[in-house]
Amino acid sequence: MTQFFNAKDAVVTEAVDGFLRSAGGRLARLDGYPHIKVVVRTDWDRSKVAIVSGGGSGHEPAHAGFVGQGMLTAAVCGDVFASPSVDAVLAAILNVTGKAGCLLIVKNYTGDRLNFGLAAERARAFGLTVNMVIVDDDVALPDLPRARGVAGTLFVHKIAGALAEAGEDLETVTAAARRVIASVVSIGMSLDTCTIPGSPKEDRIKSGYAELGLGIHGEAGVEQVVFTSARQAIAQVVERLAPHVKPGPQVALLNNLGGATHLEMSVLAEELARSSIADQVKWIVGPAAMMTSLDMQGFSLSLMPLTKEAERCLMAPVAPWAWPGVNPFGDFAVLPLPDGLTPIQPMPSAHAGRRNLIARCCNILIAAEADLNALDARTGDGDTGSTLATAARSLVKALDRLPLADLTQLYRAIGMELSQTMGGSSGVLLAIFFTAAGDASASGRDWIEALGAGLERVRQVGGAEPGDRTMIDALVPALEALPQGLGAAARAAREGADFTGTIRRAKAGRASYISEDRLRGINDPGAEAVALLFEKLSAGADLAQPAE
Numbered sequence: 001m002t003q004f005f006n007a008k009d010a011v012v013t014e015a016v017d018g019f020l021r022s023a024g025g026r027l028a029r030l031d032g033y034p035h036i037k038v039v040v041r042t043d044w045d046r047s048k049v050a051i052v053s054g055g056g057s058g059h060e061p062a063h064a065g066f067v068g069q070g071m072l073t074a075a076v077c078g079d080v081f082a083s084p085s086v087d088a089v090l091a092a093i094l095n096v097t098g099k100a101g102c103l104l105i106v107k108n109y110t111g112d113r114l115n116f117g118l119a120a121e122r123a124r125a126f127g128l129t130v131n132m133v134i135v136d137d138d139v140a141l142p143d144l145p146r147a148r149g150v151a152g153t154l155f156v157h158k159i160a161g162a163l164a165e166a167g168e169d170l171e172t173v174t175a176a177a178r179r180v181i182a183s184v185v186s187i188g189m190s191l192d193t194c195t196i197p198g199s200p201k202e203d204r205i206k207s208g209y210a211e212l213g214l215g216i217h218g219e220a221g222v223e224q225v226v227f228t229s230a231r232q233a234i235a236q237v238v239e240r241l242a243p244h245v246k247p248g249p250q251v252a253l254l255n256n257l258g259g260a261t262h263l264e265m266s267v268l269a270e271e272l273a274r275s276s277i278a279d280q281v282k283w284i285v286g287p288a289a290m291m292t293s294l295d296m297q298g299f300s301l302s303l304m305p306l307t308k309e310a311e312r313c314l315m316a317p318v319a320p321w322a323w324p325g326v327n328p329f330g331d332f333a334v335l336p337l338p339d340g341l342t343p344i345q346p347m348p349s350a351h352a353g354r355r356n357l358i359a360r361c362c363n364i365l366i367a368a369e370a371d372l373n374a375l376d377a378r379t380g381d382g383d384t385g386s387t388l389a390t391a392a393r394s395l396v397k398a399l400d401r402l403p404l405a406d407l408t409q410l411y412r413a414i415g416m417e418l419s420q421t422m423g424g425s426s427g428v429l430l431a432i433f434f435t436a437a438g439d440a441s442a443s444g445r446d447w448i449e450a451l452g453a454g455l456e457r458v459r460q461v462g463g464a465e466p467g468d469r470t471m472i473d474a475l476v477p478a479l480e481a482l483p484q485g486l487g488a489a490a491r492a493a494r495e496g497a498d499f500t501g502t503i504r505r506a507k508a509g510r511a512s513y514i515s516e517d518r519l520r521g522i523n524d525p526g527a528e529a530v531a532l533l534f535e536k537l538s539a540g541a542d543l544a545q546p547a548e
């Protein structure tokens, strides 16, 4: 089992109930498990046109997530990727339909067409007025007489829902739904297949490839394309949509197929803004997961011409939380940085010895990047080497700006550089270290004492003591031994760093979340960085007194 499910057969009923528990009483379901899984509004008096949709489950939040004031009146949930039965659809229609009638919004899949279609027939036999529209927005299969229905269905739900909520009659609502269906186009792309509960995951899409033009039921896409970047992915999707898009302003709907991260979806939105169609996209719905395909790591893009009616209906307020709203798509403000973040730069000055020392320190850290990352990957998040190397690279670039001749200013300037360029714990700790060393140097302490004062401040602020399995375990002995020369400092730092490999319980940093047996024998990356620095310096060094 790779997913948080219980028994395969119970997935949908348990999920519907779990969903209803947090709906605040706004929604209910009809009795009729396991075959009839229908979610309905509790604040519904049948006085307006009822909007019923649904289909297989696995597309959450569609469809139950869109039940509520301003969108669907009822959602009929089938089993995963399986159409609900005629009886289930009929139960929904009978429950919600009054004199104003009912519109069924159905995606173009054979099972859904048949089950919803027959249920509509039977409801009419009960004397109810029922219209049905079929959504076919997918442009992936150009030669197909009727395309599949995918995420563009959300536009139909929203616009029909808004009109029904406003009290329009069934024919008006149906005609508007048909206009949306005639004009909306969608296409999807995914980097991986989805995991169907109870079935092994199909390994269809090779690494480095994406599938273009997929449906929402795990079926293979129309073609596999080489995947290189989010930019190219959006370009390919836009290229497929473009022939179907008329000139003029559009509303985009950027849908997460279920398994893409929010971070990825935002990057895709940014790429949409840089794409060839960007000028036409005036409004956007999402990015959000609306019509998903279980955990598929993909997205779909739908486009619909912006009309006055669409604009008004899309903006009408709705109760369902899953509707992400529609927003203008375009520029945003970039505000100037507050004063105080751009400090007065000290006057640069020259000092060959210190310049050489700093450059060597930086080169040592840059060379150690991969090794330190590997250590951090085992006990933390794998970035200590990159954090230090990034800082080292920018410090090398800053050499010409540094006040090398004035030790006090130099310590402070290094602290400032590090605070600007380094993230992570090690970054801010080293920024504190050098800033405090600068302060101590200003009050007359010699260069080694000043570093000692910096270390003292790191201990105060960071709260780690010797023995807690941090860089402190290497820095403390190294600075103590430094008056005896670099060789002594290097030996002491190495001893301290190796000692961290024997500490079974970390008390600071990320390693404190790691169990004892996973720490065994692995040096703390921060301490290792200190040891490597002193070792490499002393190996090539005649620099015992670089600062004087």
Ligand code: ADP
Binding pocket: 376, 380, 381, 383, 384, 385, 387, 423, 424, 425, 426, 427, 429, 458, 462, 463, 464, 469, 470, 471, 472, 508, 509, 510, 524, 525, 526, 527
């Ligand atoms: P992050 O945990 O933010 O990814 P880094 O990977 O940049 O941090 O740095 C991790 C190193 O920081 C650890 O190996 C450890 O030596 C050091 N460290 C973490 N917390 C402290 C602390 N409170 N005091 C001193 N050093 C610390």
Ligand code: MG
Binding pocket: 376, 380, 381, 382, 383, 384, 424
């Ligand atoms: Mg880290």
